[in-house]
Amino acid sequence: MSKEGQQSISSRDLADFLGANPSQIRKDFSYFGGFGTPGVGYKVEKLAKQIEKILKLDITQKAALVGVGNLGSVVLAYQGFRIYGFDIAAAFDTDSKKIGKKLNNITIEDVSNLWTLKRRKINIGIITVPRDAAQETADALVKAGVKGILNFSPCYITVPKKVKVVTIDIAMDLARLPYYMPASRATNT
Amino acid sequence: MSKEGQQSISSRDLADFLGANPSQIRKDFSYFGGFGTPGVGYKVEKLAKQIEKILKLDITQKAALVGVGNLGSVVLAYQGFRIYGFDIAAAFDTDSKKIGKKLNNITIEDVSNLWTLKRRKINIGIITVPRDAAQETADALVKAGVKGILNFSPCYITVPKKVKVVTIDIAMDLARLPYYMPASRATNT
DNA sequence: CTATGTGAATTTATTCACAGCA
DNA sequence: TGCTGTGAATAAATTCACATAG
Numbered sequence: 001m002s003k004e005g006q007q008s009i010s011s012r013d014l015a016d017f018l019g020a021n022p023s024q025i026r027k028d029f030s031y032f033g034g035f036g037t038p039g040v041g042y043k044v045e046k047l048a049k050q051i052e053k054i055l056k057l058d059i060t061q062k063a064a065l066v067g068v069g070n071l072g073s074v075v076l077a078y079q080g081f082r083i084y085g086f087d088i089a090a091a092f093d094t095d096s097k098k099i100g101k102k103l104n105n106i107t108i109e110d111v112s113n114l115w116t117l118k119r120r121k122i123n124i125g126i127i128t129v130p131r132d133a134a135q136e137t138a139d140a141l142v143k144a145g146v147k148g149i150l151n152f153s154p155c156y157i158t159v160p161k162k163v164k165v166v167t168i169d170i171a172m173d174l175a176r177l178p179y180y181m182p183a184s185r186a187t188n189t
Numbered sequence: 190m191s192k193e194g195q196q197s198i199s200s201r202d203l204a205d206f207l208g209a210n211p212s213q214i215r216k217d218f219s220y221f222g223g224f225g226t227p228g229v230g231y232k233v234e235k236l237a238k239q240i241e242k243i244l245k246l247d248i249t250q251k252a253a254l255v256g257v258g259n260l261g262s263v264v265l266a267y268q269g270f271r272i273y274g275f276d277i278a279a280a281f282d283t284d285s286k287k288i289g290k291k292l293n294n295i296t297i298e299d300v301s302n303l304w305t306l307k308r309r310k311i312n313i314g315i316i317t318v319p320r321d322a323a324q325e326t327a328d329a330l331v332k333a334g335v336k337g338i339l340n341f342s343p344c345y346i347t348v349p350k351k352v353k354v355v356t357i358d359i360a361m362d363l364a365r366l367p368y369y370m371p372a373s374r375a376t377n378t
Numbered sequence: 379c380t381a382t383g384t385g386a387a388t389t390t391a392t393t394c395a396c397a398g399c400a
Numbered sequence: 401t402g403c404t405g406t407g408a409a410t411a412a413a414t415t416c417a418c419a420t421a422g
Contacts, residue, residue: 005407010380010382011381011382012381012383017345018345019345019347020238021414022381022415023414023415023416023417024413024414024415026316026381026382026383026384027383027384027413027414027415029382029383030382030383030384034382034383034384034408035382036303036381036382037381037422038379038380038381038382038383038420038421039379039381039382039419039422040380040381040382040422041380041381041382042382054368055364055367056367056368056370057364057367058368061367074263076411081359081363083299083360084363084364084366084367085358085367086363086366113322122334123368123370128228140245147370147371148367149370150363150365150366156206156207156208158208162371164366164369164370164371165364166362166365166369168359168362168363170359171272173355173357174273174339174355174357174387175244175246175268175273176244176272176273176277176355177313177337177339177353177355178244178245178246178250178274178337179243179244180247180334180337180353180355181244181245181250181294181312181313181336181337181353182260182351182353191395199402199403200404201403210392210417211393211403212392212393212394212395213391213392213393215403215404215405216391216392216393216405216406217404218405218406219405219406223405223406224402225403225405226399226400227398227399227400227402227403227405228399228400228401228402228404228406229400229402229403229404230402230403230404231404272421275415290406292415307422376411
C-alpha cells in the first residue's frame with residue numbers, strides 16, 4: 001500500500017483485507033498503545049514501522065541450522081529469512097560426507113561442534129533434522145546457549161521455559177483441509 | 190506407538206507428549222463421541238483410526254497445482270501429501286516455456302485449461318503462484334468447481350463460503366519467533 | 379461526520395472436579 | 401484403583417457500542 005502511494009487505511013478496510021473483524025484490529029493495536037488517528041485511520045507508513053518494531057523484525061540475529069538434508073538445504077537457500085531477522089550464519093550435520101562441503105557460502109560443520117555457538121554469538125537454532133533426532137538436537141542447542149528455536153520437525157520438543165520454540169509443521173496444516181471439505185461426505189454413506 | 194507395540198495411552202501421557210492439558214485431550218475426543226476406556230486410556234490402534242476418520246485422512250482426493258515455480262516444484266515433488274489425502278493429478282502454469290514439460294510424471298498444462306478440472310473430477314486446488322496472482326487463481330479454481338484450496342501464497346484470498354481455504358504462510362509463523370525472543374531487548378535500550 | 383480506543387457484554391476455549399465405569 | 405467423560409467454573413478471546421478526537 002505504501003508503494004502504491006496509499007496514505008492511510010481504516011480498521012474496516014484492514015479487516016476486510018485480512019478476513020477479520022474491525023474491532024479485532026483496533027483492539028489488537030490498542031494493546032500496543034494505539035497508533036491510529038480518529039476520523040482518519042492508520043497511516044500506512046507509520047503502521048508498518050510500528051508492526052516491525054512490535055514483532056522485532058527490525059533487528060537481525062544470527063542463526064544456526066542443524067540438519068542439512070532435503071528440507072535443510074531449502075531453508076538454507078531461502079534468503080527470505082532475512083526479512084524476519086534471521087541471518088543463517090552456520091550449518092551443522094552428522095553426515096561426514098556433507099561436513100566440510102559448502103552450501104550458500106556456509107561450510108557445513110560437525111554437530112559435535114555445536115557448543116561453539118555461544119562464543120560465536122549465534123542464539124537462534126533452526127532444526128531441520130528427522131523427527132527422531134529433534135529432541136536431542138534441541139537439547140544440544142539449548143546447551144549451546146540459544147534463546148530461540150525454529151523447529152521444522154513434526155513433533156513437540158521440550159525446552160527450558162527461557163527458550164522460545166516455534167514449531168512449523170506444514171503437515172499439521174495440510175491435515176486440516178480434508179476435514180472441512182464437504183465432498184468427503186461421499187464416504188460417509 | 191502402535192509400531193512399538195504400545196497398546197494404550199492415557200490422556201495424561203498424550204497431553205505430556207503434545208504439551209497440552211489432559212482435560213483438553215479428553216474434552217476434544219469427547220466431542221467426537223469419546224473412544225477411551227475408563228481406567229485404561231485410549232487404545233492406540235483404535236485412536237489412530239478414529240482420528241484418521243475424523244480428519245478424513247482416510248480418503249484420497251485429486252488435486253491440481255497451479256504455479257510450477259520454485260515452491261510449486263517442491264510441492265509437486267513432495268509425495269508426503271498422499272498421507273493427507275491429496276493426490277496431485279495435474280499441474281498448471283502460465284509460462285509457455287514450462288507448458289508441455291513433464292515433472293513427476295505430470296504434464297504441465299496452460300492455466301487457461303483450468304476449466305477442465307470439473308470434468309476430470311479434481312476438486313482441490315493448490316495455489317503456488319506469486320502473491321499478486323493468488324486471488325485470480327483462486328477465482329479460476331472456484332469457477333472450475335473445486336471445493337477446497339490449499340493456498341501457499343502469503344495473502345488472504347476471498348472465496349464463496351462453500352469453498353474451504355487453508356492458507357499456509359510459513360513467513361507468518363517465522364515472524365513470531367523474534368517477538369518472543371528475550372535477546373531482542375538489546376535494542377530497546 | 380468519520381473512525382479510533384476502550385470499557386462492558388458476549389462468546390468461545392480451557393481447566394477443574396468428580397460421578398461412574400472397567 | 402485408575403482413568404474416562406462431562407457438567408460446572410474459570411479464563412481468554414472476540415465483538416459490541418459508544419464516548420471522544422480529528
